[in-house]
Structure formats: structure tokens, C-alpha cells
Amino acid sequence: MRIDVHNHFYPTGFLKQLEKDGPAAGVTVETDEWGRQIIVQHGNRLVTITPPMNNVNKRIEDMDKSGFDMQILTLSAPSVDIFPVEIGETLAKVVNDEIARNCQEDPDHFMAFATLPFIDPDRTVKELERCIDALGFKGACMGTNINGMGLDDQILYPFYERMADYDLPIHIHPRAPADKETYKDYRLVPMIGFEMELCIAVIRLIMGGVMERFPNLKFIVSHLGGALPYLAERIQNCYEAYPECQENISRPAKDYLKRFYYDTVSFFEPALMCAYSFLGARRLILGSDYPHVIGDIREAVTSIEHLDIPQTDKEMIYSANILRLIHKDN
Numbered sequence: 001m002r003i004d005v006h007n008h009f010y011p012t013g014f015l016k017q018l019e020k021d022g023p024a025a026g027v028t029v030e031t032d033e034w035g036r037q038i039i040v041q042h043g044n045r046l047v048t049i050t051p052p053m054n055n056v057n058k059r060i061e062d063m064d065k066s067g068f069d070m071q072i073l074t075l076s077a078p079s080v081d082i083f084p085v086e087i088g089e090t091l092a093k094v095v096n097d098e099i100a101r102n103c104q105e106d107p108d109h110f111m112a113f114a115t116l117p118f119i120d121p122d123r124t125v126k127e128l129e130r131c132i133d134a135l136g137f138k139g140a141c142m143g144t145n146i147n148g149m150g151l152d153d154q155i156l157y158p159f160y161e162r163m164a165d166y167d168l169p170i171h172i173h174p175r176a177p178a179d180k181e182t183y184k185d186y187r188l189v190p191m192i193g194f195e196m197e198l199c200i201a202v203i204r205l206i207m208g209g210v211m212e213r214f215p216n217l218k219f220i221v222s223h224l225g226g227a228l229p230y231l232a233e234r235i236q237n238c239y240e241a242y243p244e245c246q247e248n249i250s251r252p253a254k255d256y257l258k259r260f261y262y263d264t265v266s267f268f269e270p271a272l273m274c275a276y277s278f279l280g281a282r283r284l285i286l287g288s289d290y291p292h293v294i295g296d297i298r299e300a301v302t303s304i305e306h307l308d309i310p311q312t313d314k315e316m317i318y319s320a321n322i323l324r325l326i327h328k329d330n
Contacts, residue, residue, distance in 0.1 A: 001319040002068045002301060005171065006222055006263045006287025008076040010053040011098035015039075017091055018078075025082045039078065046077045052291035056102055060109055062290070066297045072171075072322070073099050073112045074141040076292070079175060081118040081146050088117035092127055100135040111326070113171050114140040119147065121158040128159065132166055138326040139168040139220075143175035144194075144201035151201050152208025160214045169218040169261070169325045174198050174226075190294060198226030203235065206256040209248030218325055220285055224266040229275040232257055261325065263287030264317065267296055267303040281313035285322050 015037065019029045026042040037049040052058045063071065075095050080088040095115040103110045114131035116124045131137040140163060144151070151172075163170055174194030177183060183193040198221055205211055205219065221228070228235075232254055239245045239253035249256065258279060265287045266272055275284060286304065289295025304317055323329070 001070070002286060003319045003322050004063075004068050004071045004288050004290065004297070004300065005220060005285045005322050006173075006265050007071050007073065007290040007295070007297075008053065008292060009059075009073040009099060009102075010047070010049055010075065011095055012054050013094045013098045014075070014091065015049065015054075017094050021083065021087045021091065022078075024084055024087055025078070027078050027082075041078055048293070050291055056106065056110070059291075060106075062297055063109065066288075067301045068288075068297065069319075070109055070111065071290075072138060073102065073110055074171060074173065075099075075115045076173065077175070079143045079147075080115060081143065083117075085117060085120045085123065088119065089123050089127065091115075092117050096127070096131050096135060096137070100131075100137070103136070112137045113169075116140055116142070116159070118142065118156070118159070121155055124159050125162050128162055132168065138328070139163075139170060141171045141173055143173055144197035145175050145178060148178045150204045150208070152204040152210050156210075157213075160210060160217055163218075164214045164216045167216065167218070167327070169220050169322075171220045171222070171263075172198065172201055173222050195223060195226035198223055199228055199231065202226075202228055202257070202260060206253060207239075207245050207248060211256050211259060212249050218261065220261040220263055220325075222263055222265060222287070223289075224264060224271055224275050225260070225262045228257060229262075229278045230271075232278055258283065261285050261321065264300065264304060265289045265295070267299040269303065269306060272303060272307060276307070276309060276313075281309065281316045282321060284317045285325075286318050 015029055022028055028040050030038050030040050032038050038045055039047040080091040092115045099112045103112050114128055114137045116127055118124050174197045176189050177193045177197055183189045236254045261283050263285050288297045288300035290297040304314055
């Protein structure tokens with residue numbers, strides 16, 4: 001069995017609501033010169049809406065061709081936490097309700113992680129509870145920053161506490177860096193900025209004491225952790241050298257890095273083997289970033305198939321690890 005933990009769905013109801021409420025955060029839904037629907041923020045193109053993004057039949061067709069059995073659906077950019085609280089809450093509910101309908105209509109192909117407003121702790125927990133308890137979602141998705149706020153901010157503690165109670169995973173997905181000027185050319189945000197965001201988010205969760213305070217939290221980090229497996233020794237060296245890196249944690253930094261799970265959106269054998277060597281198969285989870293243009297639903301599978309590792313380890317990556325995290329039988 002093969003389950004895609006990292007892919008994106010844009011409900012039609014969300015796009016319609018975005019046409020109405022998007023300008024509150026500088027977001028517009030437009031049409032490009034080829035007649036395609038696009039999402040734009042402050043004049044910058046965020047997303048091109050292609051048929052698989054909200055057409056479940058096309059998704060299933062592509063899944064069948066590439067060897068996937070199931071997807072865990074999540075929203076991508078723009079995240080709803082960039083909006084005023086009331087609008088963000090409304091958008092989150094629209095997304096979650098429509099995704100839930102797709103999951104309920106075809107539970108053999110689809111599960112979901114919740115979209116949440118995050119800026120308001122009470123509204124976040126309330127919507128989380130609705131998604132898990134009433135809609136049957138299997139976890140939550142959050143960005144690498146919450147409208148510029150780090151993931152170690154205490155405003156997020158009620159959410160973390162509730163997720164620890166549920167014993168379900170939080171999928172960390174990259175968001176645009178707050179320092180957009182540095183990344184303004186050459187599409188540097190998706191090329192490099194997202195990966196740096198993932199590194200910073202995880203280090204904040206570790207050295208900010210979140211992993212210490214909530215030892216049962218389960219995080220899945222996108223894109224093979226950005227550069228984290230490659231940088232693990234440097235992170236450990238800084239932990240040992242700088243007292244401020246030790247203030248909120250009781251164990252070596254590398255120990256915490258190995259508590260995270262990492263999706264395999266990389267498709268590059270040396271990078272995958274670096275992560276495998278550092279983490280082992282038990283911490284890797286299959287992902288494709290479908291249907292974004294820099295995702296690859298076919299290579300997601302073949303890149304794992306081509307690894308020189310035991311087939312039992314591949315099966316852990318394909319489905320056993322995520323099934324264990326969401327408490328679901330094969």
C-alpha cells in the first residue's frame with residue numbers, strides 16, 4: 001500500500017470565498033493569459049489552479065497511474081492564518097467541510113489533515129476538535145511560520161497540547177519567508193526559501209522548548225526536512241557551543257531531530273540516502289507535493305523504489321509509518 005502524505009487540494013468553495021474575502025490579506029483570484037485560474041498575493045503569483053487541484057476523478061486517475069492507493073489531503077498557499085481572525089476561521093471551515101465531503105464520499109482514496117486559523121488559540125482548538133471529532137480528520141497541517149510568528153510562540157501551546165492529547169501528527173508545510181526581499185528574484189522562495197523555512201521552524205520547535213514541553217507531539221516535516229539531515233552535525237555543534245541553544249532543552253539537539261518524521265518530497269537519491277542514514281526508515285514518510293508544478297507524483301514512488309535499502313524499509317516509508325501515526329490499520 002502507498003499513501004501520499006504530502007499533496008494539496010483547493011476546494012472550489014474555498015476559491016469562491018477567496019474571491020470575496022481574499023483582498024483583506026492582499027489575495028486575489030485571477031485568470032492568466034491562458035485562461036487558467038491563479039491565486040495572487042500582493043501582485044505575486046502564488047498558485048496556478050490546475051484540474052487535479054479540485055477534481056477528485058483526475059486525482060484518482062493520476063494516483064492509479066503512479067501507484068498510489070491513498071492521499072491525505074491538505075491545503076497549500078495561501079494559508080488562512082494570514083487573514084483577519086474571523087475571515088481565517090471562515091475560510092478554514094469552508095476548506096475542511098469540502099475536503100471532509102470528498103473523504104466521506106471516497107474513504108478508500110482520501111483522508112485529511114485539518115486547516116486551522118492559528119492566530120486565535122480558542123478558535124484554533126475549537127476548529128481542530130470539530131475536524132477530528134466530527135469530520136474524522138487524521139491530523140493537522142501548519143505552516144513554518146504563522147503570518148511571520150515562529151512555531152515556538154506560546155500562543156500555539158493550546159493547539160500543541162490538544163494535538164498531544166489526540167496523539168495525531170502535525171504536518172509542517174513551508175510558507176513564504178518573512179524576509180521576502182532576499183528571495184525576490186529567480187523564484188528563490190520555492191527553490192531555497194521554503195527549505196530554509198523548514199530548517200528554522202524545526203530548530204525553533206527544538207530550542208524553543210516545544211519538544212521538551214510536549215514530548216508526545218508528532219511532527220511530519222515537509223521536503224525531507226529542508227536541509228536538516230545534511231546539517232544535523234552542525235546543529236549539534238552549535239548546541240554544544242552556544243549556551244542559548246541549551247536553555248530550553250535537556251538533551252542533545254540531534255536527539256530531538258530524530259523525534260521528527262520527514263516526508264520524502266526530494267526525489268534525489270543522495271539526499272534520500274542521507275536522511276535514511278541519519279534517521280532510519282522508521283522516520284520517513286512518502287510524499288509527492290502533487291499537483292504543484294515542482295511536485296512529482298510518479299517520481300515520488302520511483303525514487304524510493306530505486307533506493308538500495310531492504311524492501312521492508314520501503315514498505316515502512318510507503319505506508320506503515322503513517323498508518324502507525326494515525327492509528328489506522330492497513
